[in-house]
Amino acid sequence: MQSKLSDIELIEQTLAGNQFAYADLVKRHQRFVFTLAMRFAKGREDAEEIAQDCFVKAYRSLASFQGQSKFSTWLYSIVYTTAMTFLRKKRVDTDSIDDEGTFVQVESHESAYDTNNVENKSRSYYLNQAIEQLLPDDATIITMFYKGEQSLEEIAQTMGIETNTVKVKLFRARQRLKEKLERNLKHEVKELI
Numbered sequence: 001m002q003s004k005l006s007d008i009e010l011i012e013q014t015l016a017g018n019q020f021a022y023a024d025l026v027k028r029h030q031r032f033v034f035t036l037a038m039r040f041a042k043g044r045e046d047a048e049e050i051a052q053d054c055f056v057k058a059y060r061s062l063a064s065f066q067g068q069s070k071f072s073t074w075l076y077s078i079v080y081t082t083a084m085t086f087l088r089k090k091r092v093d094t095d096s097i098d099d100e101g102t103f104v105q106v107e108s109h110e111s112a113y114d115t116n117n118v119e120n121k122s123r124s125y126y127l128n129q130a131i132e133q134l135l136p137d138d139a140t141i142i143t144m145f146y147k148g149e150q151s152l153e154e155i156a157q158t159m160g161i162e163t164n165t166v167k168v169k170l171f172r173a174r175q176r177l178k179e180k181l182e183r184n185l186k187h188e189v190k191e192l193i
Contacts, residue, residue, distance in 0.1 A: 041087075
């Protein structure tokens with residue numbers, strides 16, 4: 001029943017004491033929150049920790065949600081700030097995330113495609129691998145814009161920057177993504193872009 005309710009209705013029920021309503025909100029947004037967290041963390045365990053922290057923070061702050069933006073935009077801003085805090089803490093113990101040598105390289109493309117389904121899965125795989133090689137800000141903007149279907153304004157609000165800055169960052173992120181794809185797939189890049 002609750003899955004047919006809007007985010008706002010689920011929030012109202014949660015604030016009224018219905019914990020199942022919040023569970024529905026989590027189910028509704030957990031995949032994308034985890035995807036964004038993965039763009040920052042690069043490891044499943046860290047991404048799960050970030051995602052869990054985000055939902056706990058969102059629950060604790062739910063009363064402060066004013067509805068001026070979509071709930072997803074508000075939630076993704078929590079993901080962004082939580083992930084950035086996590087990276088700052090983790091950076092002390094690890095190599096710089098800017099070090100290109102720390103990223104896993106995509107395997108070379110050798111096999112022929114049997115069907116369009118296999119081809120699409122392969123394209124998606126290589127595209128996701130290239131996105132994972134991007135810096136966290138670039139990967140986040142690409143993910144939010146294309147997979148999350150967030151508008152430039154929503155991304156700006158989430159990241160706490162101006163809309164024009166998002167446009168510039170998105171343009172540059174696309175360029176860097178193209179470079180990663182060209183480096184990793186050479187001839188196949190024209191089909192992917």
